[in-house]
Amino acid sequence: MNKPFIVGIAGGSGSGKTFFLKCFLQHFSSNEVALVSQDDYYFPVADTMTAEENKLYNFDLPDTIDHTHFENDIEDLLNNKSITKQEYTFNNPHAKPKTLEIKSAPILIVEGLFILHFRKIADMLDLKVFIDADEEVALQRRLKRDLTERGYSNDDVHYKWVNHVVPAYKEYLLPYKDECHKVITNNSHVAEDIICVTEAIARELREKVL
Numbered sequence: 001m002n003k004p005f006i007v008g009i010a011g012g013s014g015s016g017k018t019f020f021l022k023c024f025l026q027h028f029s030s031n032e033v034a035l036v037s038q039d040d041y042y043f044p045v046a047d048t049m050t051a052e053e054n055k056l057y058n059f060d061l062p063d064t065i066d067h068t069h070f071e072n073d074i075e076d077l078l079n080n081k082s083i084t085k086q087e088y089t090f091n092n093p094h095a096k097p098k099t100l101e102i103k104s105a106p107i108l109i110v111e112g113l114f115i116l117h118f119r120k121i122a123d124m125l126d127l128k129v130f131i132d133a134d135e136e137v138a139l140q141r142r143l144k145r146d147l148t149e150r151g152y153s154n155d156d157v158h159y160k161w162v163n164h165v166v167p168a169y170k171e172y173l174l175p176y177k178d179e180c181h182k183v184i185t186n187n188s189h190v191a192e193d194i195i196c197v198t199e200a201i202a203r204e205l206r207e208k209v210l
Contacts, residue, residue, distance in 0.1 A: 014138030038112020
């Protein structure tokens with residue numbers, strides 16, 4: 001096999017990265033694309049934390065990520081090897097993580113907040129995509145997700161947003177926006193807008209890679 005083509009997808013919390021990825025992956029079969037998520041490389045800390053400690057702990061810092069393991073797994077996939085890893089359970093100590101097997105594929109997608117800040121990873125990327133959204137739009141999405149899906153309180157979400165999320169975005173992601181090949185503004189709540197964008201990028205990749 002030839003070396004996989006690596007697409008890096010970066011975006012802050014609430015930018016709509018997850019929906020973008022869901023739409024993007026629908027344009028490919030499972031043997032054409034592999035996905036590696038930075039979230040799956042958090043150092044495990046939830047088991048030893050109280051609820052209050054969890055609230056105060058800053059997960060939006062690069063040193064919360066096992067970036068060496070992250071880099072090594074990407075390199076293995078680049079060398080057409082498969083990897084196995086534990087899925088991220090969003091710091092829920094009661095959730096039993098699944099073991100994930102990720103097989104190499106012609107297109108490798110690497111996504112996460114710090115993928116451009118981790119320069120070894122950034123230098124591997126053939127295509128860098130930045131998902132952007134206005135701060136208020138991103139906050140409302142974060143509130144909807146964390147209140148509904150993860151059971152956080154309104155106060156907890158706002159505390160993390162002001163003290164952790166926004167400072168991390170400005171320090172560890174925003175400075176790299178101008179080096180990205182594609183910057184996609186995702187303020188719309190119209191799914192068709194993102195579907196069209198992902199379709200266009202997928203078409204480009206098919207012509208270039210597959």
